[in-house]
Amino acid sequence: MQVPLTGCVSWRHFPTSANAQPAVACYLRNDDAGAHLAWSINVLIRGLRDAGICAG
Numbered sequence: 212m213q214v215p216l217t218g219c220v221s222w223r224h225f226p227t228s229a230n231a232q233p234a235v236a237c238y239l240r241n242d243d244a245g246a247h248l249a250w251s252i253n254v255l256i257r258g259l260r261d262a263g264i265c266a267g
Contacts, residue, residue: 223247
């Protein structure tokens with residue numbers, strides 16, 4: 212059985228924003244390109260607080 216993300220060599224994550232909401236840009240290592248390539252943007256639509264992610 213494979214667990215998601217365990218077959219991937221390397222990920223990079225960077226804080227960003229999308230539609231004025233906090234987000235995380237995800238880059239996956241591509242050995243053929245010799246670089247981390249853009250994979251996805253995860254948008255946190257409910258918000259963040261000092262203690263972590265909040266329900267809104």
